[in-house]
Amino acid sequence: xxxxxxxxxxxxxxxxxxxxxxxxxxxxxxxxxxxxxxxxxxxxxxxxxxxxxxxxxxxxxxxxxxxxxxxxxxxxxxxxxxxxxxxxxxxxxxxxxxxxxxxxxxxxxxxxxxxxxxxxxxxxxxxxxxxxxxxxxxxxxxxxxxxxxxxxxxxxxxxxxxxxxxxxxxxxxxxxxxxxxxxxxxxxxxxxxxxxxxxxxxxxxxxxxxxxxxxxxxxxxxxxxxxxxxxxxxxxxxxxxxxxxxxxxxxxxxxxxxxxxxxxxxxxxxxxxxxxxxxxxxxxxxxxxxxxxxxxxxxxxxxxxxxxxxxxxxxxxxxxxxxxxxxxxxxxxxxxxxxxxxxxxxxxxxxxxxxxxxxxxxxxxxxxxxxxxxxxxxxxxxxxxxxxxxxxxxxxxxxxxxxxxxxxxxxxxxxxxxxxxxxxxxxxxxxxxxxxxxxxxxxxxxxxxxxxxxxxxxxxxxxxxxxxxxxxxxxxxxxxxxxxxxxxxx
Amino acid sequence: xxxxxxxxxxxxxxxxxxxxxxxxxxxxxxxxxxxxxxxxxxxxxxxxxxxxxxxxxxxxxxxxxxxxxxxxxxxxxxxxxxxxxxxxxxxxxxxxxxxxxxxxxxxxxxxxxxxxxxxxxxxxxxxxxxxxxxxxxxxxxxxxxxxxxxxxxxxxxxxxxxxxxxxxxxxxxxxxxxxxxxxxxxxxxxxxxxxxxxxxxxxxxxxxxxxxxxxxxxxxxxxxxxxxxxxxxxxxxxxxxxxxxxxxxxxxxxxxxxxxxxxxxxxxxxxxxxxxxxxxxxxxxxxxxxxxxxxxxxxxxxxxxxxxxxxxxxxxxxxxxxxxxxxxxxxxxxxxxxxxxxxxxxxxxxxxxxxxxxxxxxxxxxxxxxxxxxxxxxxxxxxxxxxxxxxxxxxxxxxxxxxxxxxxxxxxxxxxxxxxxxxxxxxxxxxxxxxxxxxxxxxxxxxxxxxxxxxxxxxxxxxxxxxxxxxxxxxxxxxxxxxxxxxxxx
Numbered sequence: 001x002x003x004x005x006x007x008x009x010x011x012x013x014x015x016x017x018x019x020x021x022x023x024x025x026x027x028x029x030x031x032x033x034x035x036x037x038x039x040x041x042x043x044x045x046x047x048x049x050x051x052x053x054x055x056x057x058x059x060x061x062x063x064x065x066x067x068x069x070x071x072x073x074x075x076x077x078x079x080x081x082x083x084x085x086x087x088x089x090x091x092x093x094x095x096x097x098x099x100x101x102x103x104x105x106x107x108x109x110x111x112x113x114x115x116x117x118x119x120x121x122x123x124x125x126x127x128x129x130x131x132x133x134x135x136x137x138x139x140x141x142x143x144x145x146x147x148x149x150x151x152x153x154x155x156x157x158x159x160x161x162x163x164x165x166x167x168x169x170x171x172x173x174x175x176x177x178x179x180x181x182x183x184x185x186x187x188x189x190x191x192x193x194x195x196x197x198x199x200x201x202x203x204x205x206x207x208x209x210x211x212x213x214x215x216x217x218x219x220x221x222x223x224x225x226x227x228x229x230x231x232x233x234x235x236x237x238x239x240x241x242x243x244x245x246x247x248x249x250x251x252x253x254x255x256x257x258x259x260x261x262x263x264x265x266x267x268x269x270x271x272x273x274x275x276x277x278x279x280x281x282x283x284x285x286x287x288x289x290x291x292x293x294x295x296x297x298x299x300x301x302x303x304x305x306x307x308x309x310x311x312x313x314x315x316x317x318x319x320x321x322x323x324x325x326x327x328x329x330x331x332x333x334x335x336x337x338x339x340x341x342x343x344x345x346x347x348x349x350x351x352x353x354x355x356x357x358x359x360x361x362x363x364x365x366x367x368x369x370x371x372x373x374x375x376x377x378x379x380x381x382x383x384x385x386x387x388x389x390x391x392x393x394x395x396x397x398x399x400x401x402x403x404x405x406x407x408x409x410x411x412x413x414x415x416x417x418x419x420x421x422x423x424x425x426x427x428x429x430x431x432x433x434x435x436x437x438x439x440x441x442x443x444x445x446x447x448x449x450x451x452x453x454x455x456x457x458x459x460x461x462x463x464x465x466x467x468x469x470x471x472x473x474x475x476x477x478x479x480x481x482x483x484x485x486x487x488x489x490x
Numbered sequence: 491x492x493x494x495x496x497x498x499x500x501x502x503x504x505x506x507x508x509x510x511x512x513x514x515x516x517x518x519x520x521x522x523x524x525x526x527x528x529x530x531x532x533x534x535x536x537x538x539x540x541x542x543x544x545x546x547x548x549x550x551x552x553x554x555x556x557x558x559x560x561x562x563x564x565x566x567x568x569x570x571x572x573x574x575x576x577x578x579x580x581x582x583x584x585x586x587x588x589x590x591x592x593x594x595x596x597x598x599x600x601x602x603x604x605x606x607x608x609x610x611x612x613x614x615x616x617x618x619x620x621x622x623x624x625x626x627x628x629x630x631x632x633x634x635x636x637x638x639x640x641x642x643x644x645x646x647x648x649x650x651x652x653x654x655x656x657x658x659x660x661x662x663x664x665x666x667x668x669x670x671x672x673x674x675x676x677x678x679x680x681x682x683x684x685x686x687x688x689x690x691x692x693x694x695x696x697x698x699x700x701x702x703x704x705x706x707x708x709x710x711x712x713x714x715x716x717x718x719x720x721x722x723x724x725x726x727x728x729x730x731x732x733x734x735x736x737x738x739x740x741x742x743x744x745x746x747x748x749x750x751x752x753x754x755x756x757x758x759x760x761x762x763x764x765x766x767x768x769x770x771x772x773x774x775x776x777x778x779x780x781x782x783x784x785x786x787x788x789x790x791x792x793x794x795x796x797x798x799x800x801x802x803x804x805x806x807x808x809x810x811x812x813x814x815x816x817x818x819x820x821x822x823x824x825x826x827x828x829x830x831x832x833x834x835x836x837x838x839x840x841x842x843x844x845x846x847x848x849x850x851x852x853x854x855x856x857x858x859x860x861x862x863x864x865x866x867x868x869x870x871x872x873x874x875x876x877x878x879x880x881x882x883x884x885x886x887x888x889x890x891x892x893x894x895x896x897x898x899x900x901x902x903x904x905x906x907x908x909x910x911x912x913x914x915x916x917x918x919x920x921x922x923x924x925x926x927x928x929x930x931x932x933x934x935x936x937x938x939x940x941x942x943x944x945x946x947x948x949x950x951x952x953x954x955x956x957x958x959x960x961x962x963x964x965x966x967x968x969x970x971x972x973x974x975x976x977x978x979x980x
Contacts, residue, residue: 007864008953009584009855011516018512019505021588025595026501043603043830046611054619058857061585064850068592072847075608079598087605087822090841092597094499095551098511100594102558104798105515107582108569113533115577118565121536129544146636146800147839157688171669171692172662173725179664190818191840197815198647198838200690202661235663246822302841308594309843325687328680332577332736332938332947340533348688348838349637350681351580351792353800357562360554365499367548374497448822457822463498 017061036441038077046075082469086446088274089461093306095365099358110352113340123356134279137292140315143346144355148273149191151298151314154347156195159238159267161325172200178233182206184240185217192240215250226264236266244275247448248399254290270297277304281375304461307358378404378460381470404460410481412488427454436480443476507551526931528567536565572959576936578764579951583796585855589848600842603830613846624769631809633836634845638763639681641788641804644837646685649728649757651815662690668723672696674730675707682730705740716754726756734765737938738889744780760787767794771865794951797848868894868950871960894950900971902978917944926970933966
């Protein structure tokens with residue numbers, strides 16, 4: 001009989017290389033400036049350096065780690081870099097990384113309560129902590145999914161189930177069903193439209209409600225659209241409001257929208273993937289106004305609650321409908337226990353990683369007050385950056401910045417009087433500025449378009465970002481703008 | 491200005507507690523017998539011990555880790571235990587755990603090539619390794635998803651898109667569309683039916699094709715059903731064949747099914763979540779016969795390729811259709827690069843963890859030959875167990891065991907002549923045996939039902955399971971059966 005040792009790496013190697021990786025990560029977190037935020041990588045250039053096909057013989061771990069350092073790391077965009085300010089800055093924290101290490105090590109599957117009771121119960125406890133800290137009602141049941149795209153899809157499937165059209169049993173084709181419709185703002189995240197595609201609702205049945213001058217859904221327009229659709233025989237299925245839109249972090253008027261949702265009897269889902277977490281900060285609690293009236297709300301701890309990707313939380317006020325939309329229990333998963341949560345009944349994935357552990361680590365290690373301090377600090381950094389942009393004659397702020405994202409653009413003084421007619425040239429100039437800034441490796445930003453205007457986005461949310469990095473970001477942006485300003489003339 | 495140190499755990503703490511966790515995991519892997527495979531936990535008992543609400547002040551990491559050990563660990567079912575033989579034994583390996591630690595540490599998002607080029611390119615390379623090692627055609631493009639439930643849903647959405655019915659644009663309601671139908675065996679995984687629900691196809695339009703005496707889809711029945719549905723105006727959307735069904739690990743006749751898929755012009759998806767990986771073993775390559783003709787195939791490295799949950803690979807022969815089913819690129823994610831893969835275009839989730847890294851670690855650290863050795867060993871253990879069951883007068887094997895799962899039941903000798911009329915009593919007895927075995931904490935099994943008969947499943951797939959554990963499993967089962975045998979009389 002073989003012994004079991006040759007079947008896995010030995011513990012001696014495991015702890016030795018584990019230590020080496022911890023040390024490497026520690027150095028990485030301490031001196032991120034060793035790396036450009038984003039390197040100048042040519043498509044396919046990393047692939048070319050990696051051997052193909054797969055090795056047939058075992059290779060030493062030391063070599064694998066060395067290859068990671070020399071072949072993989074130079075091709076990464078460093079989301080951990082304090083000067084990564086693109087998209088929404090996802091951020092990990094050291095206690096949460098240790099939580100993820102533990103999860104990977106114990107490797108339980110939280111599909112059924114019975115399949116690992118503590119994994120299910122810790123998920124219930126931690127999501128209860130977050131719910132209470134956000135002042136959401138006790139009836140909201142939480143589930144962890146991978147990303148907000150999945151959470152919103154799951155919520156919208158529950159909305160469809162709530163219509164009691166027997167879609168679950170009979171499907172949507174071959175029946176005399178009127179078109180189902182979704183209502184969301186033109187600034188909603190693309191995942192809402194994608195969910196409408198997956199659910200068989202279709203892009204043409206997604207009503208993209210106009211926004212006001214601050215990029216918030218126009219509730220009057222929503223009412224008109226709901227009325228028109230009801231009159232025309234459509235079946236309104238779900239309203240999706242956003243707390244913290246992806247482009248500008250605008251906050252839809254959820255209280256008004258919630259009233260319309262009640263009046264018209266339509267499920268209200270709130271996409272708070274980025275902004276919802278800010279509701280932990282007392283002076284930001286307003287961002288969740290009206291959300292207690294929603295049927296479901298998603299927020300992503302992997303965006304702004306200091307856990308590594310992935311971790312998205314969906315709260316649902318009507319879990320029995322959510323369950324009806326998804327549950328299917330084959331014989332091999334039947335268990336006797338009552339009064340337990342089997343999380344596999346509330347979403348798409350059957351197998352579920354033990355994600356609650358990293359969230360638990362963050363809550364306990366930082367404490368709620370510590371979390372609030374960090375969120376508040378990020379918001380204050382963005383407000384400082386905004387004030388610098390405002391006071392510079394060649395830049396303008398392009399949208400309100402309620403959270404930690406600032407939308408701005410470069411507008412050379414020479415062109416300011418003709419900014420409307422020169423919009424396309426100004427757009428080109430801003431894309432050039434973005435490219436130059438990103439190519440410097442000193443800063444990484446992303447962009448969006450608002451009313452036809454290219455806008456740069458600076459997003460703060462990384463635990464390692466301090467004021468010095470925001471100052472440096474502003475310097476890099478200004479420095480790069482100056483040569484462009486010279487080119488277009490004063 | 492604040493310094494950045496107070497914003498996260500210090501490196502000193504990170505490496506110190508990281509070391510402590512590595513040492514804890516090492517001891518855990520070495521002496522799993524310290525823990526019952528599955529404890530006798532009462533619903534709610536873990537929750538009760540955990541403080542509520544969330545702590546407002548930071549707590550010391552030492553205390554958090556201690557609470558993990560004393561409050562969480564006793565409530566876990568130990569999927570890592572060498573005597574965990576329920577469901578499909580997912581298994582982690584030490585190199586892959588280190589890979590997961592690195593992924594959590596660098597925390598990049600592999601949504602867009604540009605968002606972290608190396609993460610995308612490593613995923614392409616590693617999935618190319620796996621594809622070649624399985625002898626699947628070069629045209630198969632791979633994507634990593636969380637679980638097979640998601641992979642199959644994504645594949646079935648592509649199948650729907652391949653019908654060119656403009657479901658993406660117009661949806662499925664309010665149109666004169668005939669019902670779409672799905673074809674799969676009555677032994678298919680519940681995720682197929684769940685995907686049909688999500689996609690708006692409906693449970694009633696899932697044709698559950700009968701199986702033969704070895705639980706394989708009856709291709710003749712499939713042909714009849716396709717013909718009947720075509721005649722009756724249904725729109726066949728997708729055939730889902732299974733390589734390694736969940737109950738018995740039976741293998742559907744994919745070559746015949748592939749011919750029907752071509753003849754009727756219907757997308758063929760193969761669910762090889764468990765069994766597909768076995769195709770790496772030369773003498774098991776037959777399990778993938780016909781799969782090169784499929785349109786898509788899923789297999790789960792987190793089941794039997796030694797990476798921690800989650801990691802499911804979907805290969806698709808028609809990636810342009812898959813892309814058409816999902817792509818939506820908002821302005822803020824528009825990039826210039828051509829000739830790159832933006833994985834967010836091929837599935838539901840936008841944000842994507844860097845899962846390729848752990849898979850790369852496993853391929854390199856074990857080498858293909860090492861992986862094959864381990865798979866072969868698991869299969870041989872199951873064959874041994876099967877031979878023991880066969881030679882025992884009070885047990886019977888209930889299904890062929892082509893992989894590493896054995897389906898068997900206890901049939902007291904006294905009842906053997908009346909086994910048909912006493913089916914329910916025998917079922918009860920087997921459930922009692924299962925409960926007794928699992929309650930012992932020495933072994934963890936699960937069950938299924940075949941033709942009305944309760945059947946116990948012993949599944950091997952854990953890197954830490956050696957022959958001694960399978961011997962012990964058999965002893966535990968026999969010992970527990972003996973008292974039951976006495977009770978029913980000789």
